[in-house]
Amino acid sequence: MFGGPSYRQSLFTKLTLGLTLVPIVVFSVIMFWAGLRTQNTLHQELVYQINDEMAALAEIYVGSGVKAVSAGIDQRLTLTPLTRAGAHYSFIARGGETLAGDLGPLPDGASDITKTVTLADERFGPLLMRSTIFSGGEVLNVARETAAQRRALSGSLRDYFIGVAAILGLSLILIVITVRRLRRRLSTMNSIFARVGDGDIDARLSTLGQADELSVLAEHINAMIARTGRLLTLRKRVTDQVAHEMRSPLTRLDASLFRIENNAGPNEEIDQARDELKHCINLLDGLLDISSLDAQQGDKRGFETIDFSQLVEAIADLFDPVAEDENKPLQLSIDRDVHVFGSSSQLGRLLSNLFDNALKYAFDETAISISLKREGEFAVLRVSNRGAPISAEAARDIFTPFFRNPDMSAKKGYGLGLALSRSIANRHDGFLELEPTPQRILFKLTLPIV
Structure with missing residues (x-):
């Protein structure tokens, strides 16, 4: 990062x-x-x-x-x-x-x-x-x-150069060794911060065998990460509990409005109220889905070997009529027989979110590029389109729940699709990221090949 x-x-x-x-x-x-x-x-x-x-x-x-x-x-x-x-x-x-x-x-x-x-x-x-x-x-x-x-005097000058060479050599050796150790330790700290920024709140710095200022700093950093993790866990529990408790009464309220409308006849205000209720229910469903996926991290039950090439083509076929209607054709480049280990329903949902975003935010009359390649031991899916550039600030938060790009506020959405997609990728030991490319928006999904 x-x-x-x-x-x-x-x-x-x-x-x-x-x-x-x-x-x-x-x-x-x-x-x-x-x-x-x-x-x-x-x-x-x-x-x-x-x-x-x-x-x-x-x-x-x-x-x-x-x-x-x-x-x-x-x-x-x-x-x-x-x-x-x-x-x-x-x-x-x-x-x-x-x-x-x-x-x-x-x-x-x-x-x-x-x-x-x-x-x-x-x-x-x-x-x-x-x-x-x-x-x-x-x-x-x-x-x-x-x-x-x-x-x-010439002997003194010779001694001077010998002394300078000795000091220079010893100083460089000692300082370079010390500086390399410091750079390695600070690089480790930076990598830990990057992991925490990506959501790994269990990352910690090692303080074994050290007794200096950086070790004290590492202890404070570990304490800060632990406290942040506890606060995030507490917030998540509260959010999940609120979402769970609110979904049932909202569903019952929607059912009641439906019965009232059936008895009294069509009513525009009731239709608007039901639309708002459905919006809230969908939002709560998205939160519960993310919570469920986060709870399932490391749990491979229900996983099976999937032909990811066929899954990508199948989801693309579903979006193809919409893409043709919007004059945003899908351009596929897919390697055959790319197999991964996972849940076809969850990976299908991930693909649907990526394709839907690509269509939603693409410029008019531009193609959507979908590429699946076998790269070493990984399957790499790239979904890109020509669209309005994403700022560096927005790119850092684009996978955060409820985040909406300020430049795209006119588009409908809850700000949960990409957060849900990354949770699915993480559960499959993969990674979903936004790659900066000139004049294009490109999302890259990396999954281990079976």
């Missing part, structure tokens, strides 16, 4: 995306902040190394002179630093002669005695460098490679 939402419209899809994206966003912010901290820490560490190295060489210069500084630089170039941040030097005399070091000529303005600067070297790559000038005019440049810093 009601279709579930698509995955794009589902609240659970939005919940899944939200719960997946939130940890990724949080993790990304944390990793971005950690990356900045790591970059600043590594940069500051290189600055400390450069400053310490420069202070040590300046101390050598003050204590031992230029040659000692040159020797110290040569010695340092033979060592591999533990941090793998390669050390490079340039010691230049006042006249521009290179005294020691492995750095080539530096671009103009590359040296800065106030702060560390970054420059690109063809041999060593990006360098962080600082300069100082000794008292004799010599210039000392101390540099460190930043490759280690880049490797650390």
Whole structure:
């Protein structure tokens, strides 16, 4: 009756995306902040190394002179630093002669005695460098490679992607499993509501093995359905009792009016009164018939194997003269030897109601289509006509007793025929439904084949 939402419209899809994206966003912010901290820490560490190295060489210069500084630089170039941040030097005399070091000529303005600067070297790559000038005019440049810093940052970036993939994978697995369970449970609830809407007041939700909010909701739903069932049963008993108690006096009243009319002669007012009485009696008969059928659900006494194909043709033959008079011919398409297990009188009444409705509500000079097909293990009867469309609101209530389509209020009827027909179909383990089709009204009866 009601279709579930698509995955794009589902609240659970939005919940899944939200719960997946939130940890990724949080993790990304944390990793971005950690990356900045790591970059600043590594940069500051290189600055400390450069400053310490420069202070040590300046101390050598003050204590031992230029040659000692040159020797110290040569010695340092033979060592591999533990941090793998390669050390490079340039010691230049006042006249521009290179005294020691492995750095080539530096671009103009590359040296800065106030702060560390970054420059690109063809041999060593990006360098962080600082300069100082000794008292004799010599210039000392101390540099460190930043490759280690880049490797650390790329490692952090790799860890970030690994972390994101792990969070995304675990989140999706856990959330999808949880959401699927929730969707299944809610789908079960929706199916129970649909069954109750179709008249199955004994349908209940299972609450075994669960102890969460949905279980509490299921208990409330079961209690609501049970209370609704009790109210419907009570109403039905009252209705049946009233119908039963009223039918006998109304019948006696009709008989009395008939005797009066026979003695006094024809009387228009008496005829009208008898017509109204017959209308009431027929209405009460319909209520009692529905009540009787509902009470017989599951009771197969009196059932026999019936050639449903022949029954459909026989009922159609009865309606054929009326259909020809109203210029609404019956078009039959019937599979042969379709047998069902049931009551021929009740199924005949069901067919009569369907054919009568089809003729009553069809447009003038349009055909009535009657199709009986064997589909798998079921006999499927379709009765359709071209008529005024039935609104969605009316389609939901069309099998309810006393319901009359507001758009068809001019047509005579009690609003019991389709309710009675569905009760007959249910007693035969079948189902009667209204199928929405463009520009046609189609009733579909499904019965199990013997």
